Amino acid sequence: MRKHENRDNLEVRPVSITKLSLKQVDSAIEYRLGLTKVTILVNEVSTAGELTVDINQWLGIKASVNVDVITSSLKTALAEPLKEKGFALQVQITQVDGDVVAAVINASYVAIQNLLLQNDGQQLKPFSAVNVGFIDFELFVDLTGQEESDADSHLVIVQNESGAFLQLNFEKSNADLLGDKLTQLLGGAMEGLSELMGNSQKQTILIQNNHIENQKDVILIATKNEGKATEFKRLFNPLGFKITTLLDYPELPDVEETGKTFEENAKLKAETISNLTKLPVLADDSGLMVDALGGRPGIFSARYARDHDDAANNAKLLHELTDVPKEERTATFHTTLVFARPGSESLVADGEVAGLILGIPRGDNGFGYDPLFYVPELDKSMAELTETEKNKISHRGRATVNLMSEFNDWWEK
Numbered sequence: 537m538r539k540h541e542n543r544d545n546l547e548v549r550p551v552s553i554t555k556l557s558l559k560q561v562d563s564a565i566e567y568r569l570g571l572t573k574v575t576i577l578v579n580e581v582s583t584a585g586e587l588t589v590d591i592n593q594w595l596g597i598k599a600s601v602n603v604d605v606i607t608s609s610l611k612t613a614l615a616e617p618l619k620e621k622g623f624a625l626q627v628q629i630t631q632v633d634g635d636v637v638a639a640v641i642n643a644s645y646v647a648i649q650n651l652l653l654q655n656d657g658q659q660l661k662p663f664s665a666v667n668v669g670f671i672d673f674e675l676f677v678d679l680t681g682q683e684e685s686d687a688d689s690h691l692v693i694v695q696n697e698s699g700a701f702l703q704l705n706f707e708k709s710n711a712d713l714l715g716d717k718l719t720q721l722l723g724g725a726m727e728g729l730s731e732l733m734g735n736s737q738k739q740t741i742l743i744q745n746n747h748i749e750n751q752k753d754v755i756l757i758a759t760k761n762e763g764k765a766t767e768f769k770r771l772f773n774p775l776g777f778k779i780t781t782l783l784d785y786p787e788l789p790d791v792e793e794t795g796k797t798f799e800e801n802a803k804l805k806a807e808t809i810s811n812l813t814k815l816p817v818l819a820d821d822s823g824l825m826v827d828a829l830g831g832r833p834g835i836f837s838a839r840y841a842r843d844h845d846d847a848a849n850n851a852k853l854l855h856e857l858t859d860v861p862k863e864e865r866t867a868t869f870h871t872t873l874v875f876a877r878p879g880s881e882s883l884v885a886d887g888e889v890a891g892l893i894l895g896i897p898r899g900d901n902g903f904g905y906d907p908l909f910y911v912p913e914l915d916k917s918m919a920e921l922t923e924t925e926k927n928k929i930s931h932r933g934r935a936t937v938n939l940m941s942e943f944n945d946w947w948e949k
C-alpha cells in the first residue's frame with residue numbers, strides 16, 4: 537500500500553468555497569446530534585460566488601484545517617428552530633476532487649465539534665473521510681487530485697468511530713471494485729481514517745479551542761486513574777496549582793503504554809498529551825515490585841491479572857504469594873513522574889516506598905494494591921492511611937517532593 541508522498545507535510549492549497557448555505561437535503565452524510573439530524577452535503581458549482589475563502593486544506597493525513605467559515609455558518613444553523621428540524625451544512629466547492637471532498641467533510645466535523653465544545657460541551661461521535669484508490673493495481677491512501685486523475689478507480693470513504701460507513705460513493709468508473717480489491721481498499725482506508733479520527737482531528741479541535749489556553753498555574757495530569765488524581769490534587773493544590781486530568785478532556789486519545797520502563801511510559805503519556813494540548817503536562821507511571829516475584833508485576837501492575845481490575849490483580853498477587861513466608865514478602869511501590877511542556881526537555885523524578893505484602897487485605901482507603909501493602913513504620917496498610925498520611929510516605933508523595941525540588945529551575949529555563 538502506498539500513501540501519498542507528502543502525507544507527513546502540511547500542504548496548503550487554496551480551495552474556493554463559493555457559498556455556504558443551509559437547507560434541508562436528503563443525501564450525503566447524515567448523523568444524529570441528539571435529536572438533531574445533521575447532513576453534510578458537498579457539491580460542485582460552476583461559478584464562484586461572492587464568498588471565497590481559503591481553506592488550509594489537508595492532503596496529507598496529518599494537517600490542519602481552517603474552519604472558521606463553516607463554524608460561523610453553523611452558529612446560525614444551531615439556532616433553536618433549525619435545531620428541532622435538523623439542518624444541513626452545504627459546502628459548495630468549485631473543484632470536486634475526492635481529496636477536497638474528504639477535507640471538507642473532515643473540516644465540517646472539526647467545525648461542528650468545536651462549536652459544541654464552546655456551547656454546551658456536547659461530544660459528537662467522530663467521523664472522517666479519506667480518498668483512496670488504485671493506480672496500476674497499487675493501493676493509494678489519501679490520493680491527491682492529481683493522483684486521482686491517474687487512478688483506475690477511487691472513492692471517498694466516510695466512516696464513524698464505531699466503524700459504520702457513512703458514505704461509500706461508488707461511481708460508474710468503480711464498477712470493477714469487487715471482492716479482494718474492495719477489501720484491500722477498505723482496509724487501507726480504515727488505517728487512514730483511524731489516524732484522522734484518533735489524532736489529526738482531535739488535535740485540530742484542541743488547538744482551536746479556547747479552553748486550551750496556556751494557563752501557567754494549571755497542570756494537566758495525564759492520568760485517567762481517579763485515585764492518582766485525588767492524591768495529586770491534595771499534593772499540588774497547596775502549592776497554588778489547579779489540577780486537571782484526562783477525565784476533564786474526554787476528547788483526548790488514550791496513550792498506549794508501550795515502554796519498557798516506568799520512565800519510558802511516563803514520558804510517552806506526558807509528552808504525547810503535551811504535544812496535543814500545548815499545555816504543561818505531568819504524567820505518573822507507577823507500580824508494585826515484589827521481590828519474591830523477581831520484581832513483578834512492575835510496569836505491568838495495572839494489567840497484571842486483568843486490565844485495570846484491582847480486585848483481580850490483588851487476588852492474583854495473593855495467589856502467587858500463597859506459600860511465601862512473611863519475611864520474604866518484601867515489596868516496593870515505585871513512581872516515576874515526568875513533567876513535559878512544549879519546547880523543553882522533560883523533567884523526571886522518582887519516588888519509592890518499601891513494605892510487605894499482607895496475607896489478607898486491610899483498609900478501605902486509597903486504590904489499587906493499597907489494601908495489601910503493609911507499611912512497617914506505621915504498622916498499617918496503605919489503605920488504612922488517610923490521604924494526607926499516605927502522601928507523606930508514599931512513592932507518589934516522595935516523587936512529587938523530588939520533582940518540586942527541581943521544578944522552579946526547570947520552569948524558569
Ligand SMILES: O=c1nc[nH]c2c1ncn2[C@H]1C[C@H](O)[C@@H](COP(=O)(O)OP(=O)(O)OP(=O)(O)O)O1
Binds near residue numbers: 849
Ligand atoms: O499508590 C498506589 N496504591 C496502590 N496501587 C498503586 C499505586 N500507585 C500505582 N498503583 C498500581 C495501580 C495500577 O495497577 C498500577 C499503575 O499503573 P499506571 O499505568 O501507572 O496507572 P493507571 O493505568 O492506573 O493510570 P494512568 O496510566 O492513566 O495514569 O500500579
Ligand SMILES: [Mg+2]
Binds near residue numbers: 793838
Ligand atoms: Mg496506565
